[in-house]
Structure formats: structure tokens, C-alpha cells
Amino acid sequence: MTLTLRGIGYRHAGAPRPALLDIDLDLADGTVVGLAGASEAGKTTLCLVASGLAPRTVGGRIRGTLHLDGENVDRWPMHRLAERIGIGFQNPATQLSQVAGTVFEEVAFGPMNLGIDRDEVIDRTWEALEAMGIEALAERDPERLSGGQQQLLAMAGLLAMRPEHLVLDEPTAQLDPAGTALVADAIGRLARSGTSILIAEQKTDLLAAVAGEMVVLAEGRIVLRGPTAEVLADPRLDEVGVALPSAVRLRRAALAAGLDPALVAETAA
Amino acid sequence: MAGSVDLIEGRSLPAAIGRPGPSAVHRLNPLTKATLATTTSVAAVVLGGLVGPLLLVAVAVVLPAIAAGVVGRLAKTALLLALPIALSAFLVNVFFFPGAETVLFRIGPITATAEGLGFAFEIMARIMAISGAVTLFYLTTRPADLVLDLERRGVSPRVAFVANASVQTVPAMVERAAQITAAQRARGLDTEGSPWRRVRGIVPIVGPVILGSIAEVEERTMALEARAFTRPGRRTLLWSPADSRAESLVRWGLLIGLVALIGLRIGGVLA
Numbered sequence: 001m002t003l004t005l006r007g008i009g010y011r012h013a014g015a016p017r018p019a020l021l022d023i024d025l026d027l028a029d030g031t032v033v034g035l036a037g038a039s040e041a042g043k044t045t046l047c048l049v050a051s052g053l054a055p056r057t058v059g060g061r062i063r064g065t066l067h068l069d070g071e072n073v074d075r076w077p078m079h080r081l082a083e084r085i086g087i088g089f090q091n092p093a094t095q096l097s098q099v100a101g102t103v104f105e106e107v108a109f110g111p112m113n114l115g116i117d118r119d120e121v122i123d124r125t126w127e128a129l130e131a132m133g134i135e136a137l138a139e140r141d142p143e144r145l146s147g148g149q150q151q152l153l154a155m156a157g158l159l160a161m162r163p164e165h166l167v168l169d170e171p172t173a174q175l176d177p178a179g180t181a182l183v184a185d186a187i188g189r190l191a192r193s194g195t196s197i198l199i200a201e202q203k204t205d206l207l208a209a210v211a212g213e214m215v216v217l218a219e220g221r222i223v224l225r226g227p228t229a230e231v232l233a234d235p236r237l238d239e240v241g242v243a244l245p246s247a248v249r250l251r252r253a254a255l256a257a258g259l260d261p262a263l264v265a266e267t268a269a
Numbered sequence: 270m271a272g273s274v275d276l277i278e279g280r281s282l283p284a285a286i287g288r289p290g291p292s293a294v295h296r297l298n299p300l301t302k303a304t305l306a307t308t309t310s311v312a313a314v315v316l317g318g319l320v321g322p323l324l325l326v327a328v329a330v331v332l333p334a335i336a337a338g339v340v341g342r343l344a345k346t347a348l349l350l351a352l353p354i355a356l357s358a359f360l361v362n363v364f365f366f367p368g369a370e371t372v373l374f375r376i377g378p379i380t381a382t383a384e385g386l387g388f389a390f391e392i393m394a395r396i397m398a399i400s401g402a403v404t405l406f407y408l409t410t411r412p413a414d415l416v417l418d419l420e421r422r423g424v425s426p427r428v429a430f431v432a433n434a435s436v437q438t439v440p441a442m443v444e445r446a447a448q449i450t451a452a453q454r455a456r457g458l459d460t461e462g463s464p465w466r467r468v469r470g471i472v473p474i475v476g477p478v479i480l481g482s483i484a485e486v487e488e489r490t491m492a493l494e495a496r497a498f499t500r501p502g503r504r505t506l507l508w509s510p511a512d513s514r515a516e517s518l519v520r521w522g523l524l525i526g527l528v529a530l531i532g533l534r535i536g537g538v539l540a
Binding site: 048051053056057058077078079080082083086087089091094095096097098099100101102104105108109110111112113114115116117118121122123126138139157161 | 280281282283284285286411412413414416429430433434485487488489490491492493494495496497498499500501502503504505506507
């Protein structure tokens with residue numbers, strides 16, 4: 001199962017220039033693709049396009065095509081796409097349904113919308129809560145959780161939908177290191193179960209840990225792409241405003257301090 | 270009576286879901302409580318006068334609130350809810366009641382009249398009945414339960430969602446306004462002191478509150494779409510609040526009583 005974007009260009013309604021230009025991207029089974037770039041580079045817009053929300057829900061004009069397993073899905077309604085592609089946003093508070101009295105019901109909201117069997121909804125919900133390590137919060141009021149807990153809850157809500165493809169727009173923006181680690185674990189588990197994931201992140205350490213491939217955006221275009229280790233070691237990363245992961249910074253500092261390059265490479269490996 | 274929570278083989282719902290409320294009023298079906306709040310509010314307006322609305326406050330608001338153990342919170346919330354409108358209605362009627370002749374006292378060019386004072390009390394009694402009934406409903410009912418109950422009865426989840434989200438928008442905006450006020454104060458905005466200073470201080474807060482709320486609506490819409498909320502067909506319901514034949518009869522009784530009251534008012538039987 002592959003999500004394919006071909007020749008995507010996108011302009012927000014009323015915007016003077018396109019937010020995305022000539023984007024080609026493949027998300028194959030079980031792959032995790034990291035998406036990096038400076039602010040305003042087009043990361044969020046690419047997430048919206050890949051999930052189908054742009055232009056269906058947010059308006060704007062799109063060029064190019066979106067395919068699921070070779071089938072053009074440009075005319076699919078959003079609810080049909082939502083059964084196959086999940087998307088998580090930065091702000092957890094706006095991802096709450098506002099109709100759930102408990103965390104459990106909040107996570108179950110998506111599966112309930114799918115009209116699937118009640119027992120399966122319950123199973124999926126517990127599984128998703130456990131995957132995010134928040135089963136102890138099942139009876140709490142979602143509106144009264146901290147920002148970090150709400151982000152884990154939003155992730156659990158996505159997992160419960162069991163999407164084939166998952167698009168995550170800075171899912172760890174409000175999380176502490178422990179919460180970030182839980183998200184990283186969940187991403188790894190999902191990828192191993194066959195879900196493909198596109199994750200936009202400022203935290204390149206996280207991308208280094210979870211993404212096999214990476215693309216870097218600048219001014220709406222893909223300027224770097226390839227295996228994550230190679231992209232993160234690329235000297236051009238600085239020029240496009242992407243923070244280097246700590247391992248790369250450490251290596252560079254060690255080399256600058258005159259340490260033996262062979263020793264540094266061996267230590268890094 | 271518990272909500273209709275079924276235990277299933279294997280995993281089940283958390284115990285808190287569908288757990289009976291702490292009092293008989295809490296345990297009433299949400300639609301019964303919504304019907305009571307609506308009929309009380311409309312009946313207070315239809316009855317008019319002072320005695321009718323006050324009787325309604327006593328019977329349909331205070332007694333259930335005592336039974337539910339929420340009298341203190343109800344009094345505080347209902348007063349806060351009603352105070353601005355009650356105060357302005359009171360002043361307008363006391364000082365500007367048309368055709369009033371019995372002067373109580375004068376303050377410069379304006380005159381307080383006995384007729385205005387009497388009508389002001391009547392208006393305040395109606396406002397008390399309405400704010401009390403609405404507050405009682407929200408203090409004893411989880412909005413999510415009402416949504417579930419309406420869905421179970423075949424109401425579109427979108428309609429139920431809009432009704433619930435509209436109610437929840439108010440506290441969300443209040444919270445946002447408090448955050449923006451704190452942020453603006455931290456940057457030196459003066460929102461205290463003379464009335465004119467306070468008014469000037471509101472201007473830089475209103476814009477961000479409204480624009481932020483609009484932006485939030487778009488994000489919420491996207492999040493709902495991404496969770497297949499717009500999918501046609503019935504949703505799976507995990508549980509639904511309990512209901513009974515007796516409660517159904519009470520609801521119909523309240524509605525028929527209200528219609529009869531309106532008929533009596535139109536027919537001129539009620540003065």
C-alpha cells in the first residue's frame with residue numbers, strides 16, 4: 001500500500017505565491033519519512049495535502065495528483081480518505097472532539113465514526129491507550145489534561161483509527177522527553193505493523209531515531225532527500241534553517257577540536 | 270439506575286463511563302432535564318407576573334437543586350449568569366417605565382416609579398427562573414451524555430455536536446480571553462483603574478480572542494474531518510444514558526402542560 005504524491009503544487013486561498021511546488025513523494029508500507037524545514041517552508045501544508053485535508057477542507061488550489069495504491073483519490077470525499085490516512089496536528093487542544101466526557105470516549109471517537117462493531121471499538125481504544133502509555137487516564141476528563149497528556153491522547157485517537165498511512169505534523173511539540181520517547185516507540189511499532197508515516201518535526205534527533213528517509217523543504221520545494229543519516233549529515237542543512245541533531249553537532253565539534261576523524265567515525269558508529 | 274453499559278467478554282468500558290450520577294436528579298435522563306429546563310424557562314415568560322415565575326423557581330429549580338446537592342453552586346452560577354441582564358432590565362424599568370405616575374424618588378432629570386419597580390421585579394423573577402433552570406441543567410448533566418442520548422434517538426451527530434460545541438465555546442473563549450489578558454498585562458497593558466482605562470484595555474484583547482477563536486474553528490474542523498466525523502451512516506455508540514417509561518411520560522406531561530399554558534395565555538384566561 002503506497003501513498004503517492006506527484007507533481008504537487010499548492011496555493012492557499014488568497015495567498016500571493018504557492019506554498020508548495022513540484023513535490024514528488026512516496027510513502028510505502030512500513031516506511032517512516034521525516035520532513036524537515038525552517039518555519040514557513042511548507043511542512044504543515046504538505047501534511048495537509050498528503051492527508052487530503054487540503055484543498056478539501058481548507059480550500060486553496062492544488063496541482064498534481066494524490067494516489068493510494070495506484071488509484072487516483074482526488075475525488076474521494078474526506079471521510080473516505082480518513083479511513084485510510086490519519087493526520088495529527090501540533091495543537092492537541094483543537095484535536096479534542098469536545099463531545100467526549102472521558103479520555104476513553106475521546107480515543108474511541110474516531111472508531112465510533114467508522115460505524116464498526118462496538119467490541120472492536122473498545123479493543124482498539126484500549127490498545128491505542130496502552131500504546132501511548134495513558135491507559136491510567138482512561139476515566140479522566142480530556143479537557144482537564146496537561147498539553148503533553150492531550151498530545152498523547154490525540155496520538156492515541158489516531159492509532160485507534162488504524163490508518164494505513166499516518167501524517168504527523170510536529171506531534172511532539174508539547175511533549176517532554178518521556179512523552180517524545182513514547183511517540184517514537186509508537187511510530188516504530190506502527191511502522192513495523194506496516195503503517196507508512198510522514199512526520200514533520202523540528203526535533204531532528206527524533207527524526208534520526210525514527211525515520212528511514214528524509215526530505216527537507218525550503219520555500220515550498222524539496223531541496224534535500226535521501227536516507228536520514230545522509231540528509232542529516234549534509235552540510236547544506238544549516239543553510240535551509242534546519243537544526244542539526246545532537247550526534248551530528250557532536251561529531252562536527254569533535255572534528256573541529258582536532259580529534260582523530262577515524263576515532264570519531266568509529267565512536268559515532 | 271445505571272446507564273446501559275454492557276460488560277463484554279474480554280475488555281470492557283472503564284467503570285466511570287455510564288456510572289450513575291450522585292443524586293436522583295443527576296441520574297435523570299439528559300433529555301428529561303433538558304425538557305424541564307426548557308419548559309421552565311418558557312413557562313416563566315408565558316406566566317408573567319411575580320408569583321408564577323417565583324413558584325417555578327421554587328419547584329423546578331430550588332427543590333431539584335437541593336435534591337442534587339448543588340444549591341450553592343447553582344446560586345452562584347445563576348446569579349453570575351443573570352446579573353448583567355437583570356441589572357440593566359431593573360434600572361431601565363425603574364427609571365424609564367412608560368406611563369408610570371407614582372414617583373418614588375428623583376435623581377436629577379430621571380425619576381424612579383413604583384410601577385417601574387413592580388415590573389422590574391417581575392422581569393427579574395423571569396430571568397431568575399430562566400438562568401436557574403439552565404444552570405441546574407448544566408450542573409447536573411454532562412454535555413457529552415446529552416449528545417449520546419440525542420444520537421441514540423436518531424438525531425444527527427452533527428446537530429448534537431453543534432449544540433454541544435456552541436455551549437462549550439463560551440468557557441473556551443473566557444479561558445482564551447484570560448490568557449490573552451495575562452499576556453497583554455505582562456507586556457504593560459493597563460486593564461485596571463478608571464472605567465475609561467478599562468474600556469481602552471479591552472480593545473487589544475478582543476481582536477486576538479475573536480481571531481484566535483476563528484482559527485481554532487478551522488483546526489477543529491480539520492481534526493473532526495480527519496477522524497471521519499463526516500462519514501454518512503450511523504456511528505457506533507458505546508453506551509447511552511438510561512431512560513424509562515415514567516420519564517418519557519414526565520417529558521410529555523411537561524410539554525403538554527406548556528402547550529396548555531400557552532393556550533390559556535392566548536385565550537386570555539391568564540391575566
